[in-house]
Amino acid sequence: MSVKESGGLRRLIGQLFRPLEGKTWFTAATLMGFCALGITCYFLWNHYGHKLFQHENYGFDRNHIQVTEQPDWIRSNVTENAIAFGSLEDANLLDQEFVLQVKQAFAVQPWVKRVKFVNKQYPSSVEVELEYRRPIAMVEVPAGMFADFDEPGLLPVDIDGCLLPVELSEQEAAEYP
Numbered sequence: 001m002s003v004k005e006s007g008g009l010r011r012l013i014g015q016l017f018r019p020l021e022g023k024t025w026f027t028a029a030t031l032m033g034f035c036a037l038g039i040t041c042y043f044l045w046n047h048y049g050h051k052l053f054q055h056e057n058y059g060f061d062r063n064h065i066q067v068t069e070q071p072d073w074i075r076s077n078v079t080e081n082a083i084a085f086g087s088l089e090d091a092n093l094l095d096q097e098f099v100l101q102v103k104q105a106f107a108v109q110p111w112v113k114r115v116k117f118v119n120k121q122y123p124s125s126v127e128v129e130l131e132y133r134r135p136i137a138m139v140e141v142p143a144g145m146f147a148d149f150d151e152p153g154l155l156p157v158d159i160d161g162c163l164l165p166v167e168l169s170e171q172e173a174a175e176y177p
Contacts, residue, residue: 075167
């Protein structure tokens with residue numbers, strides 16, 4: 001390396017390490033502070049974040065779920081069935097998929113026509129608005145058509161032609177066309 005090249009290198013290094021002046025120094029210090037804060041938060045979250053998810057305030061509580069009132073013609077408990085089917089007992093309100101999990105758990109229930117909305121509220125409360133199916137007629141089905149329905153008989157259907165669970169007595173079923 002020649003003397004001329006080493007002099008240029010020293011000058012470059014001197015400029016890089018020369019103390020910053022005025023507002024530039026304040027800006028650089030602020031930026032370094034935010035970087036240090038971000039790195040600290042990242043490591044703290046990785047170390048203690050799981051404890052936040054396990055806190056009781058963010059766990060699903062079946063006593064704090066508000067669901068649209070069930071009509072009289074539904075005998076089974078749609079809410080309890082959805083909680084069991086969706087495995088909501090172990091769910092956490094901080095989970096990003098929680099609202100979708102609740103919506104799917106209710107949407108597959110035979111008496112639920114549509115899940116209008118699911119809203120989670122602090123602490124550990126959930127609001128679910130549903131539109132229920134209403135039986136409008138009975139259809140005769142032959143024996144063995146369904147696994148749970150081995151005998152010939154009548155099944156209720158709604159306006160969309162969806163078969164509904166047998167929860168009506170013979171006397172109630174006779175009231176439908």
